[in-house]
Amino acid sequence: MAQQQEEHQQQQEWVDRDATHLVHPLHNPAAHASARVWTGGEGAYLIDADGNRFIDCLSGLWNNTAGNGRHELADAASKQMREMGFASGYTGSTNPRAIELAERLADVTYPNINHFYLTSGGGESTDSNIKMARYYWKVKGKPEKTKVISRIWGYHGVTFAAMCATGIAPYWGMFEPRIPGFVHIPSPYPYLYEAPEGAESQGIAAADELEKKILEEGPETVAMFIAEPVQGAGGVIVPQDDYFPRIREICDKYEVLLVSDEVITGFGRTGKMFGLEHWGVQPDLIQFAKAVTSGYFPLGGIGISDEIADVMNQSGSPWMHAYTYSSHPVGCAVALAMLDIIERESFLEQARTKGQRLLVKLKEALADHPHVGDVRGLGMMCGVEFVKDKANKTLFDAGEAIGPKIHNETVKRGMFSRVRGDVYCVAPPIVTDENTLDQIPEILADATRAVLG
Ligand SMILES: Cc1ncc(COP(=O)(O)O)c(C=O)c1O
16 A cells, blocks of 8 residues: 555656646646556556556557567667667668668558658658649649648648648647648548438548539649548548549549558558558558557658659659658668568458457447447447437537546546547557457446446
């Protein structure tokens, strides 16, 4: 008991020191007062400063698919740091790990994507793709093609251009004005999107929103459409099967580059190496981050089609875009070790079978609850949406904070994730064992009853 108190004091001491000097992503001192101080991790569990264990129900921030404590990743970083901690990746310099990683990425990404520019994360990758798309159209003699279309509930990061592409309005308000030429269309959101009367299908109608917007803006002004195969931070929105094939047709028809934001879906999370493989669609550009190193090193990047790379290589002018940490040898070494893990441990198969099990059990535990409107998912990426009135899909008032309350109850029961409003996100590490996996629906159902009866 005395030891427990001492440990608890330790946690409080950290939180107090934290408040004095540290500013956080989505900084909010009131919400942070009960922050957890994470001091350890084992597989699918996080351990706080009090020694409490929590199921890591969001794999950190969707990234840690291999779980904590992976010595292979630590060893790869350590070996590379000892050999060479850093060297420039700017034109005129390169390194073996970056070259090897680009080769491996060419093997595992879509067949037409064979060229890679590396970054430190997702937002930098969004900006890199926007700049790539604008540059491409300029070189092709269509400099007026600059606009970016994305979707409501899309999350593409919060660097300034990425923030403008992100379709979640609370990220904009305090930083307005946004960059002109960034426009949004509705999400295909199978649970809530209402197709117009007489539409061929809900998915086609949602995809046709893109055509409508391109025509409204003028096809000669639109550079790219960016979309996550499964919208993640926006609430795990899995599109209809006919959505992305139709999106591809529309992009081809109006010469709009299709950019697949695979920052969450890349490297196995959905049961395929990359998300659009589910629907047999090839994008023109991709972006990735997170699980490429299982979060052990901040690395991301974009993947470029052969056609775009040819245009780039023959342009005769340098692409004036660069990050100090592009092609970071340590990040690349960790990513190579991670690709070995994904292959050796059959991550795609694991995500597929465990994801199916998780979704079935979430439905069994929650679907009948009068305030559970929707239980959805693809692979190890699921969401449970709570509503006030199930019959007519009325949402709770934001002020009721149902999602955050349910999250608090799950924390009391040893599980940690994030919510988007009243959607509880479930995306544990791919390595989560079945026993732990089966606890997730039970804890969430219990927490739901505690808040909603
Ligand atoms: C789909 C997607 N794109 C981009 C980002 C931004 O990545 P980062 O936070 O590394 O900038 C995220 C982050 O969650 C994401 O989920």
